[in-house]
Amino acid sequence: MSEIKKNLKGFSTFPHDTIAEIQRSAREGIYQIRGLGAKRKVPNFDDLVFLGASASRYPLEGYREKCNTSVVIGDRFAKKPITLDIPITIAGMSFGALGANAKDALGRGASAMGTSTTTGDGGMTPEERKSSKYLVYQLLPSRYGMNPDDLRKADAIEVVVGQGAKPGGGGMLLGQKINKRVAQMRNLPEGIDQRSACRHPDWTGPDDLEIKIQELREITNWEKPIYVKVGAARAYYDTALAVKAGADVVVLDGMQGGTAATQDVFIEHVGIPTLGALREAVDSLKELNMHRKVQLIVSGGIRSGADVAKAIAMGADAVSIGSAAMIALNCNADMYPEDYEKLGTAAGYCHHCHTGRCPVGVATQDPELEKRLEPDLAGKRVKNYLATLTLELQTLARANGKSDVRNLEPEDLAALTVEAAAMARVPLAGTTWIPGYDK
Amino acid sequence: MKHLLNQKKTIPILKNIQDIDLVGYGKSIEIFKQVGNPKDVVKKFSLDKFSGSHAIGHTRMATESAITTDGSHPYSTGEDECLVHNGSLSNHNNLRRSLIKDGIEFKSQNDTEVAAGYISNSLKNKTSLKETLTNGLKDLDGFYTFITGTQKGFAVLRDEIACKPAVIAETKDYVAIASEFQAMAHLPDVNKADIYEPKPGIVYSWGS
Amino acid sequence: MNFDLSKKTLREVNSYLQNIDLKSNQRDFVIKNPLGNHALCAGLQDEIKVTIKGHVGYYCAGMNKKAEVTIEGNVGTGVAENMMSGLVHVKGNASQSAGATGQGGTLVIDGDASSRCGISMKGINIIVKGSVGHMSAFMAQSGNLVILGDADEYLGDSIYEAKIYCLGKVKSLGADCIEKEMNDKEIKHLSALLEAQNIKADPKKFKRYGSARSLYNFKIDNVSSY
Numbered sequence: 093m094s095e096i097k098k099n100l101k102g103f104s105t106f107p108h109d110t111i112a113e114i115q116r117s118a119r120e121g122i123y124q125i126r127g128l129g130a131k132r133k134v135p136n137f138d139d140l141v142f143l144g145a146s147a148s149r150y151p152l153e154g155y156r157e158k159c160n161t162s163v164v165i166g167d168r169f170a171k172k173p174i175t176l177d178i179p180i181t182i183a184g185m186s187f188g189a190l191g192a193n194a195k196d197a198l199g200r201g202a203s204a205m206g207t208s209t210t211t212g213d214g215g216m217t218p219e220e221r222k223s224s225k226y227l228v229y230q231l232l233p234s235r236y237g238m239n240p241d242d243l244r245k246a247d248a249i250e251v252v253v254g255q256g257a258k259p260g261g262g263g264m265l266l267g268q269k270i271n272k273r274v275a276q277m278r279n280l281p282e283g284i285d286q287r288s289a290c291r292h293p294d295w296t297g298p299d300d301l302e303i304k305i306q307e308l309r310e311i312t313n314w315e316k317p318i319y320v321k322v323g324a325a326r327a328y329y330d331t332a333l334a335v336k337a338g339a340d341v342v343v344l345d346g347m348q349g350g351t352a353a354t355q356d357v358f359i360e361h362v363g364i365p366t367l368g369a370l371r372e373a374v375d376s377l378k379e380l381n382m383h384r385k386v387q388l389i390v391s392g393g394i395r396s397g398a399d400v401a402k403a404i405a406m407g408a409d410a411v412s413i414g415s416a417a418m419i420a421l422n423c424n425a426d427m428y429p430e431d432y433e434k435l436g437t438a439a440g441y442c443h444h445c446h447t448g449r450c451p452v453g454v455a456t457q458d459p460e461l462e463k464r465l466e467p468d469l470a471g472k473r474v475k476n477y478l479a480t481l482t483l484e485l486q487t488l489a490r491a492n493g494k495s496d497v498r499n500l501e502p503e504d505l506a507a508l509t510v511e512a513a514a515m516a517r518v519p520l521a522g523t524t525w526i527p528g529y530d531k
Numbered sequence: 532m533k534h535l536l537n538q539k540k541t542i543p544i545l546k547n548i549q550d551i552d553l554v555g556y557g558k559s560i561e562i563f564k565q566v567g568n569p570k571d572v573v574k575k576f577s578l579d580k581f582s583g584s585h586a587i588g589h590t591r592m593a594t595e596s597a598i599t600t601d602g603s604h605p606y607s608t609g610e611d612e613c614l615v616h617n618g619s620l621s622n623h624n625n626l627r628r629s630l631i632k633d634g635i636e637f638k639s640q641n642d643t644e645v646a647a648g649y650i651s652n653s654l655k656n657k658t659s660l661k662e663t664l665t666n667g668l669k670d671l672d673g674f675y676t677f678i679t680g681t682q683k684g685f686a687v688l689r690d691e692i693a694c695k696p697a698v699i700a701e702t703k704d705y706v707a708i709a710s711e712f713q714a715m716a717h718l719p720d721v722n723k724a725d726i727y728e729p730k731p732g733i734v735y736s737w738g739s
Numbered sequence: 740m741n742f743d744l745s746k747k748t749l750r751e752v753n754s755y756l757q758n759i760d761l762k763s764n765q766r767d768f769v770i771k772n773p774l775g776n777h778a779l780c781a782g783l784q785d786e787i788k789v790t791i792k793g794h795v796g797y798y799c800a801g802m803n804k805k806a807e808v809t810i811e812g813n814v815g816t817g818v819a820e821n822m823m824s825g826l827v828h829v830k831g832n833a834s835q836s837a838g839a840t841g842q843g844g845t846l847v848i849d850g851d852a853s854s855r856c857g858i859s860m861k862g863i864n865i866i867v868k869g870s871v872g873h874m875s876a877f878m879a880q881s882g883n884l885v886i887l888g889d890a891d892e893y894l895g896d897s898i899y900e901a902k903i904y905c906l907g908k909v910k911s912l913g914a915d916c917i918e919k920e921m922n923d924k925e926i927k928h929l930s931a932l933l934e935a936q937n938i939k940a941d942p943k944k945f946k947r948y949g950s951a952r953s954l955y956n957f958k959i960d961n962v963s964s965y
Contacts (some may be wrong), residue, residue, distance in 0.1 A: 122957060205653045235840035235859060238821050240782050240802040267956055279842070279861040279880045281900060284955040289878055293858040294798070294817035294836040296674065296694035297619065303777050307817075308797040310753050311782030329595050336592065606770070693854055696816060696835060711815055712834070713775025713796050722794075726813060726832055728853045730891065731873060 093198035113356075123357060125264070127351035127445025128457065129257055129393065129415055134365040136348065136393055137402045142506050144491045152490035159486040160496040162206075163410050165387050166248060166317020166340040169309070173317055173340075174226050174247055176410065177206025177431070178482045179497065180400055182474075183345070183391050184230050184250065184321070185426030186212025188265050188274040189352030189445065192219055194421055194454045196467040199223030201420075201474025205482070210250060210412075213263035213288060215277050216242040218222065223471075228319065231308070232265055234288035236278040243312055248341075250319040251305065256349025256366070256392040258358040259323025263288035266353060269448040271457045298333035305338045319343050324369030324392065331376035335386050343412065344373050346392025350415040352445035352455060366392040366403075367514040374407030383407060384498075397484020404485075404498035406516060420477035421470050422452040428464070552601070552638075557611030559583075559682050562689035564603040585738065587680050589615040596640040606647035609654050611682035616643040617710055618695040624656060650668055650679065664688045666732045684738020693731035700724040706737050740765050747771040749779065756806075759785045780808050783825075787864070797834075800827045803844060819846045822863055835872070839867045841882065854891070857884045860901055866936055873896045874905050877913065885932055887940055895948050903948040904929050906940060915954045917936055
């Protein structure tokens with residue numbers, strides 16, 4: 093058979109995975125629900141490079157010559173803005189989507205590096221508040237577990253309009269992950285498939301968002317920075333509207349952003365890549381004269397210190413990691429191969445968060461599986477990963493002559509593809525050409 | 532700039548003058564719009580010296596187009612007609628293209644201007660305002676509270692999902708409508724008024 | 740103790756009421772000239788009594804905990820949203836999303852409530868002496884919504900385990916919401932809710948509505964509901 097296969101021509105329009113998916117739909121009669129983010133390739137930070145030092149631009153020495161990484165978040169209106177030691181935060185992921193050990197480990201790792209974690213569509217757990225030095229508390233359409241005491245315990249509040257994996261979709265958690273504790277926190281019967289609302293219950297539109305933000309500030313004595321999180325849709329307008337509605341911070345999640353569970357079609361076909369959305373958001377802030385006054389945190393496919401550096405060079409104040417943080421915890425690690433196989437997948441291909449049978453104990457409520465994720469060791473992994481991102485960021489910043497990573501600028505970049513040049517508004521390497529841009 | 536001239540005579544003249552914009556025309560409706568703080572706009576046009584049978588005010592929060600006078604409401608939809616809108620339409624681009632084919636002209640990228648064009652196009656074809664707005668429930672997609680001004684009064688319509696707010700206060704002397712009660716709190720005898728919220732998908736009208 | 744919002748700022752009044760010195764014996768407060776302010780008395784957290792003389796804007800008594808807030812007037816969107824405990828009493832009408840996502844406590848509305856009354860409620864008890872607008876009790880998870888007047892379209896759409904009792908006419912029921920039995924246990928339960936607010940109405944005349952529970956797990960046969 094392998095002899096014959098060598099000479100066979102496959103279909104570009106109907107490759108093997110498409111054939112398998114059509115036949116699965118025919119068998120099951122429902123859309124595919126899965127976790128994590130877009131699997132297909134889209135223009136991203138890999139298509140940009142830094143120029144580095146040259147005869148006209150001089151680099152900084154590593155270690156000896158300082159390269160500052162700290163950033164103040166939320167100083168527009170809040171009485172108590174947050175000072176992060178590194179411009180990398182942990183994105184919102186719910187207790188329910190992740191297990192308690194995973195949330196604990198993320199808290200430990202983030203705190204060790206002086207940065208923040210974020211709650212998700214399930215409310216705040218006491219463990220998370222205890223292990224996180226800075227905790228951002230999300231206000232989602234579902235309002236599961238929402239209460240004023242947790243609002244006051246939080247260090248910042250994030251009003252979620254949408255997320256990159258599904259701009260326009262509500263939270264989803266399947267019955268197999270709604271155990272007693274999760275059910276109680278979310279006020280739901282155990283074992284049902286949770287469908288969250290996709291719009292907020294008590295406001296629609298930026299004019300009402302402004303009033304909602306005022307209420308949140310009144311309840312928390314105007315102390316906490318208020319973030320507004322949007323999925324990458326109309327980033328230019330969404331950013332302007334968040335600013336006008338009175339946000340301190342805009343959080344922008346590109347299409348590569350992950351989720352614990354949603355329809356595959358939503359993940360792959362709604363939202364634009366982080367690269368393009370980031371350009372729009374920064375333009376919007378600059379036009380409003382709010383760049384660096386309202387901070388911009390960007391997420392969706394941040395993997396290395398190079399991604400962090402490029403995002404900051406394009407104008408972000410910080411980045412947020414979700415999928416990458418899970419991978420640091422052990423998501424898709426090469427262990428327990430039989431358990432991956434039981435799910436019909438393999439390490440490196442797994443997107444089965446929605447099943448609750450996470451082989452490495454990260455995205456599960458099963459106590460037996462959770463034992464595979466020891467919070468202290470996992471916390472150290474997260475810390476190591478964040479530290480590596482920071483060192484990589486500093487290396488690139490120094491190579492471009494910066495003593496502070498916030499001094500990275502778009503002119504430090506060149507693009508390797510026409511798409512990336514157009515989306516990032518950065519010249520194609522070796523040329524002065526930016527497609528579609530007339531100075 | 533405002534003009535109250537006959538449309539047939541005015542348009543050919545205006546086509547040759549660059550700096551003047553026709554924002555409305557008719558026997559009784561005058562439209563004033565400007566970018567800026569509402570207090571300043573009222574002062575600029577001396578609106579506190581006006582009297583009449585009915586008036587509509589609107590402050591716009593630009594969502595998907597620029598902040599310009601052209602982008603402000605009310606939009607004139609025809610002789611002695613105007614429209615203000617709270618919400619966001621979702622099929623206005625397609626609708627704009629088909630209205631352009633019907634001869635309607637647009638000055639901005641604003642979704643409300645499309646709704647105004649839809650209404651005036653329908654009224655031009657001798658459909659009543661009530662029927663036009665009712666047809667609009669099918670043809671205009673998105674979230675909206677519309678208030679249309681007419682020669683003798685006004686009409687209100689909320690889409691069938693009705694997420695955008697609206698509240699009406701009626702006494703024997705007046706009827707008032709606003710997005711929120713706060714705007715009406717100072718009206719005379721408002722505490723004795725019949726206060727209710729218009730139901731979704733139903734055209735309410737007074738004086739027309 | 741009196742406050743006058745035409746003389747004091749919203750922040751001053753809210754800040755005072757959110758941080759009551761429990762050693763002082765001040766427990767009763769009156770607020771004059773609310774002037775339609777938003778988020779008035781939001782975030783209260785002590786057993787105090789506040790009377791607001793006039794109409795308010797959005798989110799009055801938002802996230803209320805333990806306090807008793809009476810509004811002698813109308814309220815805007817989201818009154819007592821996400822309330823945790825205590826009592827909020829609206830003597831006039833309520834606008835949209837009254838008691839939205841409320842987790843506990845009681846909300847009483849003497850007039851009408853508008854659309855989405857009790858949306859996503861999570862344990863709050865809401866009693867409306869007038870009527871409620873469309874999509875009321877949408878995705879209501881737990882708690883009780885008692886309506887003495889009528890209900891507009893799509894009552895209880897996508898409801899979970901919350902209970903709806905309605906004395907008047909229901910224009911239509913939402914997805915997965917059906918009429919349920921009013922047996923002795925239910926009559927007793929409703930009776931207690933009414934008595935607690937001194938409402939004279941015969942519980943036996945009410946109809947009960949709740950979840951058919953057919954949307955609890957994804958099934959392709961329910962595709963028309965999705």
